[in-house]
Amino acid sequence: MLSLKSVSRSFGDRQVLDRVSFEVAPGQITGFVGANGAGKTTTMRIILGVIAPHSGTVTWRGEPVTQSVRQRFGYMPEERGLYPKLTVADQVTYLGRLHGLDRATAQRRTARLLERLQLDKRAGDPVERLSMGNQQRVQVAAALVHDPELLILDEPFSGLDPIAIDTVLAVLRERARQGVPVLFSSHQLEVVERLCDRLVIIADGTVRAAGTPQELQTRFGPQRFELVVDDDAGWVRDVPGVKLVDLDGPRAVFDLVDGTGASAAEQAVLREAVRRGPVRGFSPVVPSLAEIFKEVV
Amino acid sequence: MGAVTAPPAAATSATGASFWAATRLVAENEIRSVVRTKGFWITFGLILAGLFALSILPGIFGGDPPTVATVGAEAEQLVSEAGLDTRAVADRAEAEALVRGEEVDAAVVPDPTGESPVGLRVVGLSGAPDELVAALSVAPPVDLLEPFPVSDAVQALVALTFALVFLMFTMAGIAIAQSVVTEKQTRIVEILVATIPVRALLAGKIAGHSILVFTQVAVLALATPLALRLGRQPAVLDLIGDALAWFVPFFILGFVLLGAMWAVAGSVVSRQEDLSSSMSVVMLLVMGPYFAVIFLRDNDLAMTILSYIPFSAAVAMPLRLFADQAQPWEPFVSMLVLAVALVVTVLVASRLYAGSLLHTGGRVRLARAWSGAE
Numbered sequence: 001m002l003s004l005k006s007v008s009r010s011f012g013d014r015q016v017l018d019r020v021s022f023e024v025a026p027g028q029i030t031g032f033v034g035a036n037g038a039g040k041t042t043t044m045r046i047i048l049g050v051i052a053p054h055s056g057t058v059t060w061r062g063e064p065v066t067q068s069v070r071q072r073f074g075y076m077p078e079e080r081g082l083y084p085k086l087t088v089a090d091q092v093t094y095l096g097r098l099h100g101l102d103r104a105t106a107q108r109r110t111a112r113l114l115e116r117l118q119l120d121k122r123a124g125d126p127v128e129r130l131s132m133g134n135q136q137r138v139q140v141a142a143a144l145v146h147d148p149e150l151l152i153l154d155e156p157f158s159g160l161d162p163i164a165i166d167t168v169l170a171v172l173r174e175r176a177r178q179g180v181p182v183l184f185s186s187h188q189l190e191v192v193e194r195l196c197d198r199l200v201i202i203a204d205g206t207v208r209a210a211g212t213p214q215e216l217q218t219r220f221g222p223q224r225f226e227l228v229v230d231d232d233a234g235w236v237r238d239v240p241g242v243k244l245v246d247l248d249g250p251r252a253v254f255d256l257v258d259g260t261g262a263s264a265a266e267q268a269v270l271r272e273a274v275r276r277g278p279v280r281g282f283s284p285v286v287p288s289l290a291e292i293f294k295e296v297v
Numbered sequence: 298m299g300a301v302t303a304p305p306a307a308a309t310s311a312t313g314a315s316f317w318a319a320t321r322l323v324a325e326n327e328i329r330s331v332v333r334t335k336g337f338w339i340t341f342g343l344i345l346a347g348l349f350a351l352s353i354l355p356g357i358f359g360g361d362p363p364t365v366a367t368v369g370a371e372a373e374q375l376v377s378e379a380g381l382d383t384r385a386v387a388d389r390a391e392a393e394a395l396v397r398g399e400e401v402d403a404a405v406v407p408d409p410t411g412e413s414p415v416g417l418r419v420v421g422l423s424g425a426p427d428e429l430v431a432a433l434s435v436a437p438p439v440d441l442l443e444p445f446p447v448s449d450a451v452q453a454l455v456a457l458t459f460a461l462v463f464l465m466f467t468m469a470g471i472a473i474a475q476s477v478v479t480e481k482q483t484r485i486v487e488i489l490v491a492t493i494p495v496r497a498l499l500a501g502k503i504a505g506h507s508i509l510v511f512t513q514v515a516v517l518a519l520a521t522p523l524a525l526r527l528g529r530q531p532a533v534l535d536l537i538g539d540a541l542a543w544f545v546p547f548f549i550l551g552f553v554l555l556g557a558m559w560a561v562a563g564s565v566v567s568r569q570e571d572l573s574s575s576m577s578v579v580m581l582l583v584m585g586p587y588f589a590v591i592f593l594r595d596n597d598l599a600m601t602i603l604s605y606i607p608f609s610a611a612v613a614m615p616l617r618l619f620a621d622q623a624q625p626w627e628p629f630v631s632m633l634v635l636a637v638a639l640v641v642t643v644l645v646a647s648r649l650y651a652g653s654l655l656h657t658g659g660r661v662r663l664a665r666a667w668s669g670a671e
Contacts, residue, residue, distance in 0.1 A: 048491035050655065067494055068315055075492075081485030085330065097322050098492050100315065142488065 001025055002047065002150055002181055007056030009042055016042045018205045019056065024150070024181040024198075029172060031196035032185040033293065039205040040185040041078050044154050047183075048075050060150065071100055074148030078155050078185075080139050084128035088119060091127060092141045099146035106145065113141045117167060133164050140168050144175070151175060153184040157191050169195060193289045203297040213289065220292045223256040225266050228281035229273050239272060241265030253285060319493035323501025327476060328509055341513055344465065348517060351458075352528035363402035363428055366392040372405040372417055379432035389420075396422050403429045452620055455537055456594050459544055460612050462517070464587040466510045467552055470559040471576065473506050477563030477650075478572055486654055495651040503556040510552060518545070540619035543628055544611065547635065551611035554639045555583060557646035564653045565661040575660060582608045590616065597622060605631050607638035 002024040009017045017039045024030045034040050045051045047058055049070050058065050082091055089110055096106035114120045117137045127135060136159055143153065151172070157165050172195075176182050186192050192199065199216060201209045209216055224245065227233060233252035237244040242265050246253040256265050273279045287295075331337050364382040367373040368389055377383045384401055386392050392404035403426035408418045419430060480486040489498055518541065562575045586609030593599035594616070603613035604623065610631045617623040653666035 045487075045491075050487055050490050071315060071492060073491070075488060077484065077487040077491075079484040079487065081480075081483045081487060083330070083479070083485060084483060085333075094322070094326055095488065095492070098319060098489070100318070 001061060002183070003059045003062075004043070004047070005057050005059070007043070007046060007053045007058065009046060009051070009054050016205050017046075017053070020202070020205070020207055021056075022200045022207055022210050024183045026181050027176055027179045028197040029176045029182045029184070029195055030198045030200060031192040032183055032200050032202065033187070033189065033192055033289075034185070034202035035187065035297070038202045040202060041154055043202070044075075044077075044152050044183070044185065047152055048073060072146070072149045074143040074146065074151045076139055076143040076153040076156055080135065082127045082135060082138060082142070085126050087124050087126055088130070088138050088141075089114065089123040091138065092145050095142045096145035099148075101146055109145050109147070110141070113145055116171060117141055132159055133161055136160055137164060137168070140171065144171065149180065151180055151182040151184075153182070155186055156184050157186060157188060165191070189289045189293060199289075201293060201296050208296045209292075216289075216292050216296075217286055220287075220295045223266075224285040224287065225254055225256075225269070226281065226283055226285050227252045227254070227269060227273055227279070229279055230277050233273075235272070235276070236269060239265065239269050242269060250280070316494055316497050319497035320501040320504060323493070323498055324505035324508065327502055327505030330476075331472060331506070331509055341516075344513075344517065345520060348520060349524045349527070352521075352524035354528075363426060364400075365429060366395045366401040366404035368392050368404070368406040372407065375417070375433060376405050376429075379429075381429065381432060393420060396420055402426060405429075405433075452616075453594065455540065455619055456590055456612075456616050459540070459615060460587045460590045462514070463548060463551070463612050464583060466514060466548075467555050467583045469510055470506065470552065470556050470579075470583075473502055473556050473559040474563035474572060474576055474579075475569065476502060476506075477560055477654075478566060478569050481564065481567050481654065482569065490654065495654060496647050499557075499560055499647050499650050502560060503553060506556060507549070507553055511549060514545070514548065537619065540615040543618055544615040547611035547614060547628075547632065550632070550635045550639050551608070554607060554635070554642050555579065557639075557643045558582070561646045561649045561653075561666075564650045565663070565666060567656070571660060585609065586612050589613075605634055607635045610635050 005021050006019040007017055007021070008015070008019055020039070020043055032040050032043070042051070046053045047065070049065060049067070060069055063069065086094070092110040092113065093106045096109060097103060101109065111120070114123050117140060119134060119137050119141065122130060122134060127138060130138065140156065143151065156168060160168065172182055193213065198212055199210065200207060209220065211219070227236065228251050230250055233250055234247060236242060236252045236254055241257050243255045243257050244252060245255055254269065270279070270282055273282070364384060365376045366384045366386050367376050368386055373383050373385050384395070386395065389406045392406055395401045396404050399422065404420040406418050406420060408416050419426060419433070480489065558579045562579050563572065566572055566575050586603065589599070589603055589609055590612045593603065600613055600617055600622070603609040604617050604627070614623065614628050614631045618628060649663060649666045652668065653661040
């Protein structure tokens with residue numbers, strides 16, 4: 001369990017993080033969502049000890065994160081970096097050894113990982129001769145080569161084509177299944193929605209919401225329902241406690257207006273619909289992450 | 298999700314071990330990436346070739362004893378006793394023809410006029426053949442009250458060589474600055490800083506390039522006796538032996554001192570293109586001793602001062618020892634000054650390095666780099 005408690009940091013006069021607290025649990029992929037400049041990268045750099053927090057603590061399994069603890073983390077920074085002249089295999093092996101692997105183990109794991117990421121044919125090429133997408137895969141390999149106890153990935157999917165996204169995603173899922181906590185940031189909400197078990201939403205340096213997508217949806221999404229009947233459904237707008245959002249002939253989408261005694265109004269709508277004739281469909285509408293995000297920020 | 302953690306003592310020792318392990322890995326990587334370039338081997342090959350050229354060529358072009366045409370038994374005996382090559386000919390006309398044809402350097406012929414006290418004349422082409430005249434002359438013995446142990450010409454040559462070696466190899470320290478900038482520019486530095494201690498990164502870089510340069514200097518030092526023997530100049534080796542013995546430790550400390558400064562020069566900029574501006578100060582500290590020693594070589598006071606300044610001590614102190622101008626204790630004091638300067642510089646440099654490494658964009662001011670390290 002990685003745990004941040006009340007972490008604050010400013011650069012000059014600008015407060016970038018303000019008492020940020022959240023946890024990343026083992027076996028879960030946690031998405032770290034926020035607009036550009038919200039504080040995602042700064043938070044990740046603090047977890048990795050690249051910069052120091054001005055207050056607050058970061059703990060791993062209940063202990064402060066020291067250099068030797070950090071060596072067992074895997075990190076993929078937002079601004080990608082590799083040695084342009086070094087070959088793919090040498091690069092990954094070198095970074096593996098910096099993380100404490102011996103030469104033979106580092107080489108073995110590099111070979112396995114490159115194969116897994118479909119890079120084994122390029123192992124002997126200098127990184128500068130690879131396409132951006134392939135360089136990105138090398139970067140993923142560099143973050144994984146030492147079988148990290150914790151994975152921190154800053155925008156791991158930006159710049160990847162859909163096939164590469166699936167490859168990387170599969171690798172990350174595999175790690176999470178083995179019990180590794182994974183924290184990754186993204187501003188591509190569709191990707192986050194597909195991938196993560198938990199979400200942390202950050203805006204202007206403060207955590208606005210955290211939880212599973214379902215939790216967030218019930219907590220922040222408006223309570224929205226869709227009704228499909230045979231005839232015109234315009235009568236829905238006259239049911240008390242209900243706000244009609246969208247009407248398209250026999251199809252009506254409506255929100256429950258807050259403060260009207262919880263979920264009674266949608267039942268009133270359903271009863272009225274049944275009274276008027278056949279009901280072809282009635283279901284809650286789950287808001288997309290993008291809608292929640294707008295709501296929260 | 299277990300709260301399994303190593304006991305603090307074990308964690309501490311793991312950190313200690315990983316610092317040195319990381320330093321070694323970084324050094325290895327630096328060495329490998331330099332050795333892999335063609336430029337490294339070409340440069341080193343040229344330097345080695347230069348060393349042999351310097352030792353052998355003077356022997357080929359100027360070092361041979363002159364060949365002398367002789368007329369008559371008396372001249373032949375005299376000239377060959379002087380250790381010169383003789384070529385006996387029948388008469389003066391034939392000897393002159395050989396001199397004109399530049400087949401011999403000079404000729405010794407009988408003096409029919411009686412003008413010469415020894416009854417012989419020396420014939421040269423366009424200038425007096427001094428070496429031959431000196432070999433045939435008798436001079437009274439000279440007693441010097443304060444003999445100068447090494448001739449001025451040899452001193453100048455040795456000064457130039459030491460200064461040049463120092464210049465060339467400390468300039469090789471530019472590779473440290475370039476390597477630092479490469480890591481900043483490609484942003485791989487962020488992974489490195491997240492993985493190993495910043496100071497291990499700095500130490501590994503300096504160590505790697507130091508080992509490379511010291512190995513090259515060692516190869517040159519081992520090749521020197523060979524080159525001098527090939528050039529039939531073993532006497533020079535006896536002369537520079539002591540100075541060389543001091544030059545090596547001074548050079549090592551001096552190189553590491555400048556290496557730390559090269560690293561800072563690299564860390565305050567973010568792109569290779571900006572490197573030249575930040576390197577100018579270090580460049581000055583490298584070139585300074587070279588020119589100072591060449592121009593101020595005859596100024597005892599200046600050389601004394603230079604031999605205590607950490608940046609020029611590596612060249613100036615061995616030269617003063619070579620010229621017998623320094624007391625036996627002086628190199629020890631100078632080396633102590635250098636060592637203290639080295640420790641202070643490395644401490645300051647590692648803080649500046651850590652403080653500026655993650656800044657991108659424009660050039661980082663040193664004051665900001667200093668306060669940026671937390």
